[in-house]
Structures are given as structure tokens and as C-alpha cells.
Amino acid sequence: MTIRWGIASTGKISTSMAQALAGIDGAEIVAVGSRSQSAADEFAQQHSIGRAHGSHSELCADPDVDVIYIGSPHSEHRSMTIEALEAGKHVLCEKAFALNRNDAEAMIEAAKQNDRFLMEAMWSWFMPCWHEIRGRIEAGEIGDIVTLDATFALDLPDPDGRHRRRDIGGGALLDLGIYPLSIARFLLGEPTDVRALGRLTADGVDASVAGSLLHQSGAVTTFSTSLDATSDLTARIAGTGGRIEIHAPFWFPTAFTVTVDGTSETIEIPNRGLAHEAEHVMERIRAGHIESDVQTWAATLANMGLMDEIRRQVGVIYPSEEGDAG
Numbered sequence: 001m002t003i004r005w006g007i008a009s010t011g012k013i014s015t016s017m018a019q020a021l022a023g024i025d026g027a028e029i030v031a032v033g034s035r036s037q038s039a040a041d042e043f044a045q046q047h048s049i050g051r052a053h054g055s056h057s058e059l060c061a062d063p064d065v066d067v068i069y070i071g072s073p074h075s076e077h078r079s080m081t082i083e084a085l086e087a088g089k090h091v092l093c094e095k096a097f098a099l100n101r102n103d104a105e106a107m108i109e110a111a112k113q114n115d116r117f118l119m120e121a122m123w124s125w126f127m128p129c130w131h132e133i134r135g136r137i138e139a140g141e142i143g144d145i146v147t148l149d150a151t152f153a154l155d156l157p158d159p160d161g162r163h164r165r166r167d168i169g170g171g172a173l174l175d176l177g178i179y180p181l182s183i184a185r186f187l188l189g190e191p192t193d194v195r196a197l198g199r200l201t202a203d204g205v206d207a208s209v210a211g212s213l214l215h216q217s218g219a220v221t222t223f224s225t226s227l228d229a230t231s232d233l234t235a236r237i238a239g240t241g242g243r244i245e246i247h248a249p250f251w252f253p254t255a256f257t258v259t260v261d262g263t264s265e266t267i268e269i270p271n272r273g274l275a276h277e278a279e280h281v282m283e284r285i286r287a288g289h290i291e292s293d294v295q296t297w298a299a300t301l302a303n304m305g306l307m308d309e310i311r312r313q314v315g316v317i318y319p320s321e322e323g324d325a326g
């Protein structure tokens with residue numbers, strides 16, 4: 001059964017997703033939606049998409065669309081996702097899934113109410129290297145995990161760019177810091193405690209954040225993120241019997257090195273970028289599920305709750321949260 005996709009928004013990641021979907025058997029992009037008709041037309045022409053809609057509502061009303069991929073800024077995810085679900089569409093919504101846990105809960109509730117599939121597009125959780133590393137850790141290849149250390153910092157100086165705008169959910173954490181948190185949660189489980197410090201921009205989003213997580217097993221994660229410099233983009237895991245270095249870029253790697261007893265082995269496993277998560281969505285929809293069994297709603301809610309707590313400690317509040325108790 002062909003799964004017919006609609007793409008909502010015409011920015012950078014939507015371009016990557018259109019390219020990924022073009023290479024997947026059984027996937028067809030039938031429509032694109034944008035806030036402007038001209039941007040929709042241009043995107044449709046570039047990617048050979050049959051229909052271009054000049055609003056999200058028109059895309060949601062398109063009867064030929066089965067699933068909508070949402071590639072807008074974080075501030076728009078809640079309303080665009082809920083509108084699509086209420087129109088009867090399945091939804092794959094980019095990370096960060098929402099601005100906060102409350103918004104994520106409302107989105108998941110809409111999926112349940114409308115009996116439609118909904119998943120956070122945390123593509124890293126579908127990377128073959130990540131699954132291979134988790135399998136090796138679970139098999140005890142490097143003993144008990146003691147530390148994990150990951151930084152995702154990129155030099156993004158544009159003061160008007162999406163990453164620095166508080167009004168559309170900017171800040172290092174939701175955009176980049178989510179990846180160090182994701183590898184930690186993927187490999188070591190949800191943390192039981194978190195401590196974070198950060199420095200804000202004049203606009204009030206996080207320019208830099210560093211922190212620690214404590215996991216159930218006693219393992220600790222150190223993570224950091226920034227919009228002001230570019231880090232080496234690797235991640236390191238140390239265990240009682242060895243260590244693993246995930247090569248850059250650690251959030252979509254093609255190689256990692258395992259060192260045990262002073263002997264290192266580098267394992268290379270290619271990936272197909274965003275295609276892995278898209279194929280998973282299609283499999284789940286075909287099988288009649290409304291939730292992923294990899295990127296579960298519980299995992300998404302835990303992720304959002306963790307980032308809420310980090311933002312609380314660092315002092316980042318988005319406009320829609322102003323006036324909220326606590």
C-alpha cells in the first residue's frame with residue numbers, strides 16, 4: 001500500500017525529508033503546504049510534487065494525503081499537529097516535538113481522540129549505529145556503563161535566525177541539546193535527576209547550556225550545547241570493561257570505535273538519514289498502529305519533561321508560557 005505524504009513547511013529540513021521520501025519504495029509525496037502560495041509552488045516544482053497549498057489548512061483538507069510531515073519551528077508544532085490530526089491525517093512532527101510537555105500531552109491526546117498515528121521525528125533513534133551500540137552495551141561488551149559525555153554545539157550567529165528567536169521556540173537546548181539528551185536516554189534510560197546551568201541571549205533563549213544526568217543504574221551523563229561555537233560532534237561512553245566513541249556526527253553516525261583491553265576496533269555501518277524514521281512511520285501506519293514502538297509517546301513526554309526542567313533551571317520561558325504557575 002502506497003503511503004501518500006504531505007509536507008507542511010518549506011524550510012531546510014522539509015527539503016531533506018522530501019529528498020529522503022523520494023528514495024523510499026511505497027512513499028509518494030502528493031502535496032506540500034506553506035504559509036505562502038509562492039513558496040509552496042516553488043517547493044512543489046523543485047521536488048516534482050503534484051499539489052501546492054498556500055496554507056496549512058488547505059494541506060490538511062487535501063483528501064489524497066495520508067500522513068503529514070511537519071517541519072516548522074517548535075512554536076508551531078502543537079497547533080499544526082492538532083489541526084492535521086483533527087482533519088484525519090497521521091502526523092510525523094519534527095523534534096523538538098513541542099515547546100513543553102503540556103503541549104506534547106495535548107498533541108498526543110489529539111492523536112488518541114482522532115485515532116491517528118503520531119510520532120516525534122527524532123531520527124537518531126532509528127540510526128543503525130545507535131541500535132548496534134545499544135545491543136553491544138546490553139550484551140556487556142564494555143561492562144557496566146559509568147559515564148556518557150556528549151556535546152552538540154554549532155556556531156549559529158545570525159541574530160534573526162530561527163535558533164535565536166524566542167518567539168518561535170529558539171535556543172540551543174530544543175534544537176541541538178536535545179541530541180546529547182537523546183543519546184543518553186536511548187542508551188542509559190530516562191534519568192532520575194538532572195542539574196543544569198546556562199547563559200541566555202539578550203532575547204532570553206539559551207545560548208549555552210551544560211548539565212548532568214543521573215541514571216537509574218548509577219551511570220552519569222554530562223551534556224552541553226551552544227549556539228556560539230562548533231564542538232567536535234562526537235560522543236563517548238565509558239564502562240567498567242572498556243569504552244565506545246561514537247564518531248561525528250554522533251546523532252547520525254556511520255562509525256564508532258570500541259576499545260576493550262587496550263585494543264580498538266572501528267565498526268562502520270552506513271545510514272540513510274531521515275529515511276529510517278519515515279519507513280518506520282509507514283510500517284506502523286500500514287499495520288494499523290497510532291503509536292511508534294521505538295519513539296513511544298512515553299519517551300517523547302519524558303524528553304519534553306526533562307527539557308522543561310532544564311529550561312526551568314536555566315531560566316528560559318517561551319511567550320506562550322508567560323504567566324504559567326511555577
Ligand SMILES: NC(=O)c1ccc[n+]([C@@H]2O[C@H](COP(=O)([O-])OP(=O)(O)OC[C@H]3O[C@@H](n4cnc5c(N)ncnc54)[C@H](OP(=O)(O)O)[C@@H]3O)[C@@H](O)[C@H]2O)c1
Pocket residue numbers: 009010011012013014033034035036039040071072073074076094095096121123162168174175
Ligand atoms: N531532524 C533534523 O535533522 C533536523 C534538522 C534541522 C531542523 N530540524 C527541526 O525541524 C524544524 C524546522 O527546522 P528548519 O531548520 O527546517 O527551519 P527553517 O529552515 O527555518 O524552516 C522552517 C519553515 O517553517 C515554516 N514556518 C511555519 N511557521 C513559521 C514561523 N512562524 N516562522 C518561521 N517559519 C515558519 C516556514 O515554511 P513556510 O514559509 O513554507 O510556511 C519555514 O521555512 C525544527 O523543529 C527543527 O528543530 C530537524
